[in-house]
Amino acid sequence: MNYWLMKSEPEVFSITDLQQQGKTIWDGVRNYQARNFLRQMQPGDLAFFYHSNTNPPGIAGLMRVVTTGIDDPTQFDLNSIYFDPKSTPESPRWQTVVVEFVETFDQSILLSTLRQEFNPEELMVVRTGNRLSVMPVSLAVANKILAMRCSIPTNNY
Numbered sequence: 001m002n003y004w005l006m007k008s009e010p011e012v013f014s015i016t017d018l019q020q021q022g023k024t025i026w027d028g029v030r031n032y033q034a035r036n037f038l039r040q041m042q043p044g045d046l047a048f049f050y051h052s053n054t055n056p057p058g059i060a061g062l063m064r065v066v067t068t069g070i071d072d073p074t075q076f077d078l079n080s081i082y083f084d085p086k087s088t089p090e091s092p093r094w095q096t097v098v099v100e101f102v103e104t105f106d107q108s109i110l111l112s113t114l115r116q117e118f119n120p121e122e123l124m125v126v127r128t129g130n131r132l133s134v135m136p137v138s139l140a141v142a143n144k145i146l147a148m149r150c151s152i153p154t155n156n157y
């Protein structure tokens with residue numbers, strides 16, 4: 001099993017939305033490096049759900065990869081902001097996964113806390129200017145994050 005971190009703006013799609021839906025296709029990724037990470041995912045992998053472009057940003061919960069190797073349907077949708085005129089059903093450029101809800105953390109693990117605990121080589125999301133929406137997380141870092149979700153000091157909030 002591998003671990004990942006996947007970002008979403010909570011106004012667009014939040015951990016609460018995923019909890020209500022149970023599972024969803026993770027569509028709209030339009031960065032080649034992030035797409036390549038999506039292609040590496042396997043069913044059963046776990047992903048940290050990160051709320052981005054919000055105040056404060058942070059890891060809000062956990063989800064599991066259910067299905068992999070799916071052509072992102074938004075690339076073919078003329079009405080989608082993610083439409084890609086260079087993609088065709090015969091030669092799609094964008095693949096994605098289906099994820100399912102696992103848990104919401106009692107308190108988000110804020111980016112400021114992550115920066116105190118990890119350096120940019122350990123956890124890509126703490127890199128200044130990092131805009132990648134999907135990234136791998138090592139087992140050691142994932143285990144530390146999972147332990148942190150149970151022991152976050154409340155005075156940081």
